[in-house]
Amino acid sequence: MEQTTYQQDESFRDSINTINQQGGRAYVHPRKPKGKLHRRRLVVSWVLLATFFGMPWIKYQGDPLFLIDIIHRRFIFFGLIFWPQDTYIFAVLMLTFIVFIVVFTVALGRLWCGWACPQTIFLEMVFRKIEYWIDGDAASQKRLAASTVTAEKFFRRVLKFSIFLLIAHLIALTLAAWVVGVDAVLTMLRQSLSENISAFTGLMILTAFLVFIYSWFREQVCVILCPYGRLQGVLLDRNSIVVAYDYKRGEPRGGFRKGEDRAAVGKGDCTDCRACIQVCPTAIDIRNGTQLECINCTACIDACNATMVRSGLPKGLIRFASERMISTGNRLRMNARLWAYSAVLVLLLSFLTFLLFTRADIEATILRTPGLLYQQNDDATISNLYNIKVVNKTREEAPVTLKLLSHPGRILMPSGDMVVRAAGKSESVFFVYLDPQQISKTSGKIPIRIGVFSHGAPIEEIDLTFVAPDVKK
Numbered sequence: 001m002e003q004t005t006y007q008q009d010e011s012f013r014d015s016i017n018t019i020n021q022q023g024g025r026a027y028v029h030p031r032k033p034k035g036k037l038h039r040r041r042l043v044v045s046w047v048l049l050a051t052f053f054g055m056p057w058i059k060y061q062g063d064p065l066f067l068i069d070i071i072h073r074r075f076i077f078f079g080l081i082f083w084p085q086d087t088y089i090f091a092v093l094m095l096t097f098i099v100f101i102v103v104f105t106v107a108l109g110r111l112w113c114g115w116a117c118p119q120t121i122f123l124e125m126v127f128r129k130i131e132y133w134i135d136g137d138a139a140s141q142k143r144l145a146a147s148t149v150t151a152e153k154f155f156r157r158v159l160k161f162s163i164f165l166l167i168a169h170l171i172a173l174t175l176a177a178w179v180v181g182v183d184a185v186l187t188m189l190r191q192s193l194s195e196n197i198s199a200f201t202g203l204m205i206l207t208a209f210l211v212f213i214y215s216w217f218r219e220q221v222c223v224i225l226c227p228y229g230r231l232q233g234v235l236l237d238r239n240s241i242v243v244a245y246d247y248k249r250g251e252p253r254g255g256f257r258k259g260e261d262r263a264a265v266g267k268g269d270c271t272d273c274r275a276c277i278q279v280c281p282t283a284i285d286i287r288n289g290t291q292l293e294c295i296n297c298t299a300c301i302d303a304c305n306a307t308m309v310r311s312g313l314p315k316g317l318i319r320f321a322s323e324r325m326i327s328t329g330n331r332l333r334m335n336a337r338l339w340a341y342s343a344v345l346v347l348l349l350s351f352l353t354f355l356l357f358t359r360a361d362i363e364a365t366i367l368r369t370p371g372l373l374y375q376q377n378d379d380a381t382i383s384n385l386y387n388i389k390v391v392n393k394t395r396e397e398a399p400v401t402l403k404l405l406s407h408p409g410r411i412l413m414p415s416g417d418m419v420v421r422a423a424g425k426s427e428s429v430f431f432v433y434l435d436p437q438q439i440s441k442t443s444g445k446i447p448i449r450i451g452v453f454s455h456g457a458p459i460e461e462i463d464l465t466f467v468a469p470d471v472k473k
């Protein structure tokens with residue numbers, strides 16, 4: 001990563017503060033964050049938590065508004081049903097999402113991590129809040145962690161892990177509802193354990209995993225696991241807006257003395273109170289400059305602003321700013337890289353919109369039945385057998401009829417007319433009969449075209465091959 005600070009000694013980048021010299025875990029007990037930005041983050045997280053827990057309950061025309069049914073490869077977004085046949089739309093959607101993340105990160109750093117990432121939201125706004133409520137602030141937590149097992153410690157630990165377990169299970173159930181739908185989850189909960197043993201086992205494993213993540217592994221997800229975090233090194237540049245320490249204003253740092261003229265004694269505005277480090281959930285010192293561990297949670301901004309107010313100094317010693325803004329005092333500028341990424345994003349968004357608007361509601365796939373050649377019938381016609389698969393993405397039943405468009409022959413579906421249920425798919429077989437006299441080519445593979453219709457309206461035209469014997473005209 002580009003150096004983004006006045007610091008010459010970069011040795012702090014050689015190790016992470018959450019792992020001790022022996023390679024063991026250095027457990028972080030950050031001080032309880034408070035301040036204007038924290039209150040805003042709380043509001044954002046309440047909205048996101050309400051969305052996560054509430055969305056599976058919202059239905060549109062009998063189906064969930066959102067569903068990520070990986071098992072049956074059926075997805076619903078804003079009420080629109082997507083099938084594996086729409087994979088190309090997903091591919092473009094994923095590409096658009098990745099470019100969006102890149103543009104977002106180049107411009108605004110790791111804002112997503114601190115304000116919207118589920119890991120941070122659950123850890124900082126749910127599990128850590130419960131921990132502060134049960135174990136107290138950082139000092140009390142450290143004291144409790146270092147103490148031997150007393151009745152008080154035992155009670156607090158049992159209470160905390162029981163609540164953690166309950167919430168983790170609720171998250172696991174909600175995740176299941178996003179995948180199979182809330183009705184399926186409720187049905188499963190009403191049934192006996194033996195009827196859904198594999199589903200219950202999966203849910204228990206997920207619950208245990210979540211308890212492990214939110215009670216022990218915690219910020220290590222952001223620091224050493226998350227691939228997005230690793231990308232920061234290549235995405236951030238001097239113009240990216242990140243949580244930054246204004247070293248021009250803060251240095252040289254020095255202790256606070258009431259009534260002292262700091263400029264006159266050669267001190268910058270940083271009073272070296274270390275409040276920014278104490279509140280940091282990844283245990284870093286933001287005064288060292290932008291670091292991979294920083295999740296832009298803004299806790300240090302609130303903590304430093306509180307120190308500035310107490311010391312009678314202007315707020316904003318730590319703030320959202322780019323390195324260039326701090327070193328030059330300039331405002332944010334769009335650079336060529338940002339313009340280029342934005343242009344690609346606009347193009348992809350336009351293409352995605354086009355795909356969504358032109359997506360077929362009913363899709364048919366027809367293939368000649370493998371392994372069969374042709375049949376010569378008593379009435380002198382020749383027939384070929386075909387397989388048809390129809391996907392109905394609408395919420396209404398779709399009757400499907402077929403017409404031979406290229407030749408005067410006929411089509412026969414032995415099982416009768418095809419009717420595909422709403423948001424469902426159906427498969428069938430049919431014969432195409434051709435009169436050899438009307439086949440222009442006398443042998444081999446004859447190209448034919450079949451029209452697929454529903455409610456009398458054309459759905460699509462499909463080109464196929466009809467195999468015929470060598471027939472002399």
Ligand code: SF4
Pocket residue numbers: 243276279280281282283284285286293294295296297298299300301
């Ligand atoms: S340095 Fe500040 S913004 Fe970054 S993780 Fe620590 S407290 Fe949050």
Ligand code: SF4
Pocket residue numbers: 245250269270271272273274275276277287303304305307317318
């Ligand atoms: S909170 Fe502000 S004043 Fe205190 S050490 Fe951090 S940067 Fe310096």
